[in-house]
Amino acid sequence: MTGKSRGEVRYVILKPLGYPLKASYHEYPKVDNLKVFDRYAKDQWKGEYIFKGKMLFDVRMFPDFAFEVVNCEPEEGMIGDGTIFLVESKSNDITTELVVDVGLEDVVGQDEAKKKARIILEYLKNPKKFGKWAPKNVLFYGPPGTGKTMTAKALANEAHVPFLSVKSTKLIGEHVGDGARRIHELYERARQLSPCIVFLDEFDSIALDRSYQDLRGDVSEVVNALLTELDGIEMNDGICTIAATNRIDMLDASIRSRFEEEIEFRLPGLEERQKILEKNLSDFPVSVNADLNEIARVTEGFSGRDLVEKVIKASLHRAIVEGKDVLNTEDFIMSISRVSKPSKQPPKQMFV
Template identity: 35%
Template sequence: MATDNKPNLNKFKVSPWLVYTAILLIFLTISFFTGGSSFQEPVKLEQPEFNALLEKGEIEKIIIFNKKDAEIFLTAAALKQASNKKVSKNVLDQPNKGPHYILNLGDVQIFEKKLEIAVAEKKLKNYNFQESSNWSDIIISLLPIIIIIGVWIFIMRRMSGGAGGGGGQIFNIGKSKAKLFDEKTDIKTSFKDVAGLEGAKEEIQEIVEFLKNPEKYTNLGGKIPKGALLVGPPGTGKTLLAKAVAGEAQVPFFSLSGSDFVEMFVGVGASRVRDLFKQAKEKSPAIIFIDEIDAVGRARGKNNMSGGNDERENTLNQLLTEMDGFGTNSNVIVLAATNRADVLDKALMRAGRFDRQIFVDLPDIREREEIFKVHLAPLKKVENLDTDFLAKQTPGFSGADIANVCNEAALIAARNNKTAVDKQDFLDAVDRIIGGLEKKNKIITPEEKKAIAIHEAGHATVSWMLQHAAPLIKVTIVPRGQSLGAAWYLPEERQIVRTDQMLDEMCATMGGRAAEKVTFNRISTGALSDLEKVTRQARAMVTIYGLNEKIGNVTYYDSTGQSEYSFSKPYSEETAKTIDKEISILIESQYERAIKILEENKDKLNQLADILIEKEVIFKDDLETIFGKRTFDDNLAGEVS
């Protein structure tokens, strides 16, 4: 019976346009072979001209229609004469088979007697009477109407979804665009393919279990949750979790994006929401997954420029009603994903709609190792590849970033004609993703190269001398992406950050400009990205984390995201001046601190810069040779030999 549901791939589908074209070609062919009247319109003839032709014997035959009009066919000899040249050929420059002339009759009896005399005198071969025109003339007169009707039928079938129509046609515009996955659909993703995210997987698996075995929970008086919201940064695996649910659940799974509700027509979004929940209710128990729900779920009343009838708000209102209103749908669970939970409407986030918020955060070092194992499985790699080392080299990477690292490593290995992907390929892939593509052919003068080397050596020196600065991995002056040089660090994965740790990081960031000042007694524009980073850190210390004594234990951070809609600042002008002053003091103090460290180690700074100019890339070992071992016994995770 399963074979009955398979589509017949050999079935030929007839296009309406093919039928219309065939009809037109048939008509043209018939018209051409039956005299070509459609190709050459007969010339209207006056009575004296007709009498002259008849008297000369140049008419071969005459056909009289309805005793009103006569079609005149000339002889071959007459067509060769100059007077009949205009009717001798048709528009295709082929011999015109006639009729060549047409004559409006007066008295039919007189005309008939004239023809009888001409036949008797052998000036005319024959003539006959017909009561109606031939079929080609009838079709010609009806052809415009036939074409208009045919085009109208074709357009209406397209609009109504027939003859190749789909959900996007005009009469289906209010239908849901959700893609349905069920037990018959080949979804290969399962929870085994989702590495890490143990807490999120546990809650998601429980939702699947709700639908598979609801009695286990309802026997105790509990109710199945209405919805779960997956919240987290981009690339952390929210959509992948939903794919795993589609693969594991033995119930229909409707998947669509928040933007699928949005359309230029008023009322379409709300109509699609109604249709989506109607379909899900008919197939319940079922799961609905809405990716990027912030496209329709933003807080209402914030965008006042859109006018009185906001289509997005109407869509959201309908979604709120369907999730928890008078006509609540039973056994339909809504999953949604977003990385902007702060902008969602409060009514959407309340219990009874999205009962659970599942935070899908960036993976830690243990979870990154598990993710690497998943993405390394299909690669041809060297034996005993250290996945723990790879996990340590990728702090702050999301699951999508790790997948990209593995893919880039395979491409780099193939580019170098290797038979297997090795450790160096992964390090090069990380460099490629973080810093960009190497630009070894970029023209840099020796003076600029010296300045870049001093700048990067300054970063390396200051970070080596500070306890809480991130451990250095390598430094390069080979241009990458938009930067002329780069230093790679391996930051410690902290859950909380203290003031002295942030100050050390700021000091290390200012080490590049400080090295230029100490060595050349002048500075350059090369520290733009450093200044941007350190200004952002200093502003966060003062205005967000409350780490400034002058401002005190006050934060101006709004976790709800509502402040972005406001044009006013949450502090006075006097406080704004104080904030700007404290930010400047923080940055300048760390700049002076970096200068002091570099002045005390100026010889080692220049020695490091000279090695950098010579080799273009230096590693942690080179710094240990110059500076000696670091005097701090902190966690130096990520040391490389």
């Protein structure tokens, strides 16, 4: 217990754990209707004090079946009439998070992108203020590793709203109707949790220009279902859809037109690369005696992710293996020399 206020929690994410004893007659419950489960959960757990990691036991339909509190907002408190429940499943492709560990200040650089993205933050804080002028569909584009996902999560954190994410490749089902069902399931969940962010990663995998779709297979049912949701046939008040792509030039024009705002993310400049290095080395497990300006200078064309994964992490791992206690400039330069220098823009490619 942390001694914080015992006020009502707004959101609770539960993970099914199972029964304490295994028996052949036990039926494993599956939550098909989140709204019905929400009412059922409040009826039996109202007044329960919860926090991350606590277990809740079913006492009605499936006695002794355990659920674990994966996350809640705020971090602890009482279950009340206003609490919204969500049950996660291992087989579910839709991820729901209550982001707490990243803010816009953690996104180094991208000042213009963050400035434009603040309209999303204002909308999520007060959806009714915007009415029909709401920024409901926003497209983040730019090279990989430039902070698109991080910025979207930061917006969810600062607005104190759930973050629903899915890789667009997961929306393409094996059977007819699977894709459309997953799209509608995603937005049905979003409507329950509104206000919230729906984040569609790798968006070009389903939103390719029609000239490329024959090469990727038929995704028309996914696209049609998505267009229905983006057009707001259902009431999507308080829902902001953010799609992220590395190849905006390959998106289908009809889909791209549904996004009211396009926000570009660029590769970091010299000063930004140095800030990324400084930020990520601030809590490094070994000592660093290196010229970060020089390292930043020779990493032109690297994204933030490149700097962290290909330079910093690679140098640390090699230092641990070699038993070094201090990393110098040459250690980082060696890591840089072992990877291909990224191009400033992703190469054009055909999909097969």
